[in-house]
Amino acid sequence: MRAGPSQEEIRRHNLGALLRHVHLGGPTSRAELTSRMGLNRSTIMALTADLTAAGLVREELPRETGRAGRPSLVVRPESARVYVFALDVGVDRLVAARVGLGGTILDRRETVRPRGPFSLDEIVGPLAGFARQMHRRTRPDTVCVGVAAAFSGGVGRGDGIIRFGPNMGSTDVPFAEEMTRRLALGLPVKVGNDANLAALAEHTRGVGVGCRDLIYLHGDVGIGGGVIVNGQLLGGHQGFGGEVGHMVVNPRGRPCGCGSLGCLEAEAGERAVLETAGRLGPEMGRDAVRAVVDAADRGDVVAQAALSRVGDWLGLGVANLVNIFNPEMVIFGGMLREVYLGSAAQVRSRVAVDALPPSRGALRLRTSALGDDATLVGAAELAFAQVLADPLDVLVRAGS
Numbered sequence: 001m002r003a004g005p006s007q008e009e010i011r012r013h014n015l016g017a018l019l020r021h022v023h024l025g026g027p028t029s030r031a032e033l034t035s036r037m038g039l040n041r042s043t044i045m046a047l048t049a050d051l052t053a054a055g056l057v058r059e060e061l062p063r064e065t066g067r068a069g070r071p072s073l074v075v076r077p078e079s080a081r082v083y084v085f086a087l088d089v090g091v092d093r094l095v096a097a098r099v100g101l102g103g104t105i106l107d108r109r110e111t112v113r114p115r116g117p118f119s120l121d122e123i124v125g126p127l128a129g130f131a132r133q134m135h136r137r138t139r140p141d142t143v144c145v146g147v148a149a150a151f152s153g154g155v156g157r158g159d160g161i162i163r164f165g166p167n168m169g170s171t172d173v174p175f176a177e178e179m180t181r182r183l184a185l186g187l188p189v190k191v192g193n194d195a196n197l198a199a200l201a202e203h204t205r206g207v208g209v210g211c212r213d214l215i216y217l218h219g220d221v222g223i224g225g226g227v228i229v230n231g232q233l234l235g236g237h238q239g240f241g242g243e244v245g246h247m248v249v250n251p252r253g254r255p256c257g258c259g260s261l262g263c264l265e266a267e268a269g270e271r272a273v274l275e276t277a278g279r280l281g282p283e284m285g286r287d288a289v290r291a292v293v294d295a296a297d298r299g300d301v302v303a304q305a306a307l308s309r310v311g312d313w314l315g316l317g318v319a320n321l322v323n324i325f326n327p328e329m330v331i332f333g334g335m336l337r338e339v340y341l342g343s344a345a346q347v348r349s350r351v352a353v354d355a356l357p358p359s360r361g362a363l364r365l366r367t368s369a370l371g372d373d374a375t376l377v378g379a380a381e382l383a384f385a386q387v388l389a390d391p392l393d394v395l396v397r398a399g400s
Contacts, residue, residue, distance in 0.1 A: 011047075012393075014037070014047055015390075016388050017037060018037065018044070018047050018048065019051060019057070019077075019387075021036060022057055023101055023102055029073065030073050048073075051391060054392055055078055055081055055143075056391055057076060059073045077101040079102045079104040080139075081141060081142050082145055082387070083101065083142060083144055083145070084384055085098060085135075086150075086377070086379040087131075087147070087149035087179075087189075088149070088150045088194070088375050088376045089150065090220055090375070092115050092221075092285055093111070093113060094112075094126050095108070096108070096110075097109075097376055098135075098138070103377065105373075107137065127149075131147075132183075143395065145187075145387040147180075147188075147189045148189065148382035148383035149189060149192075150191075150192060150198070151175060151191055151193065155192055156238060160174070160176020163240070175189075190382050194378075195375075196378070197375055198218050199214070199216035199225070199227065199228055199233065200226065200381055205377060206368060207329070207366045207369040208329055208366075211328045211329045212328065213328050214329040214330070215327045215331070217331065218333045219270065219334040220334050221270050222257065222265035223245030223264055223268065223269050224245050225242045225243070225244035245263060246263045246264070246265065248262050249313055249317050250262030253266060254267060264314070268311075268339065270335055271284075273289050273310050274289070274292065276310060277295075277303050278302055286334075290338050292342070307339070308346050311342075314346075314350075315347035315348070315349065315350025315354075318365075319353075322359050322360055322363060327363070328364065329363070330365050331366050331368055334372070334374075337367045337371070340367060344365070
């Protein structure tokens with residue numbers, strides 16, 4: 001029979017839990033931490049003392065209390081000292097940011113990239129250069145505790161290899177290994193699918209805070225998705241779960257980049273929007289989709305018809321997902337944020353017809369609160385995961 005957790009294991013768990021509360025919730029009083037964590041005041045005092053000594057948090061008097069008596073000290077994350085590098089590899093952009101504990105973006109670099117197939121160096125080179133630039137600008141007393149990237153493609157569980165990327169033309173790319181080598185920070189680079197990480201970001205910091213079951217739909221060139229079930233990301237056996245863009249909604253429909261016909265992303269993705277609106281040309285991307293939505297708002301009947309058609313397919317996809325997963329919320333992000341805003345009536349109408357009444361009754365359809373940064377925020381949270389699990393050990397290793 002296995003013995004229960006040791007005192008050291010309990011302490012490590014509690015340190016991580018307290019740091020996570022402050023990281024996600026921002027400055028929090030000792031009294032509030034006592035209530036949230038269900039621990040006594042002396043234990044909270046000891047935990048915050050350990051984290052303060054390690055340089056992960058600081059304690060200070062609240063600016064205003066509005067109450068009589070001795071105020072409870074406020075615990076704040078040391079955002080300027082402890083940070084991660086978050087990277088975002090999109091179909092047509094590369095972003096790197098230095099993100100402080102607590103989620104504060106301290107520094108940021110971004111560049112456009114040509115669409116289509118790529119060499120590994122074309123991705124790793126600029127991102128590594130951005131990270132080195134930002135690293136040189138940090139103070140001597142700062143410490144990097146993690147690096148993670150959001151990638152627009154299927155990422156193998158735990159190996160950081162991009163197994164497929166229908167809209168980027170590459171397979172079996174050892175991105176994490178090469179990024180780790182080029183950065184040379186002594187930290188392994190973690191990699192996750194962009195839509196999965198955006199789902200986690202919206203769940204922890206965005207419109208989905210407090211939802212235990214949600215689906216995030218992300219539009220770039222194609223459509224990806226992240227599914228949160230009972231507070232946990234549904235990853236699948238090999239890590240490829242959530243590829244909802246390749247759910248077939250129209251078997252005789254448009255060809256998809258994956259080789260199939262009538263996938264959700266083929267019927268409701270960027271190309272479908274622009275082609276149906278008669279605007280398919282050299283100008284692609286988020287701005288081109290916004291232009292269709294703006295034209296529809298101004299009364300353009302062709303743009304309105306295009307959004308109605310695309311919204312019908314998007315609504316059918318949402319209805320299927322609602323019937324399968326029974327989420328509390330479906331969130332539209334990336335390019336799909338604009339598509340949904342322009343076709344909300346059609347999407348809701350389709351969901352009302354095709355989703356089961358018990359599942360659609362309490363369903364909320366929302367747009368991303370984190371906007372274009374959802375994937376980047378998700379990458380930062382992936383990078384912070386280890387320090388939140390074992391704060392003191394990670395800090396010792398990072399500083400050694």
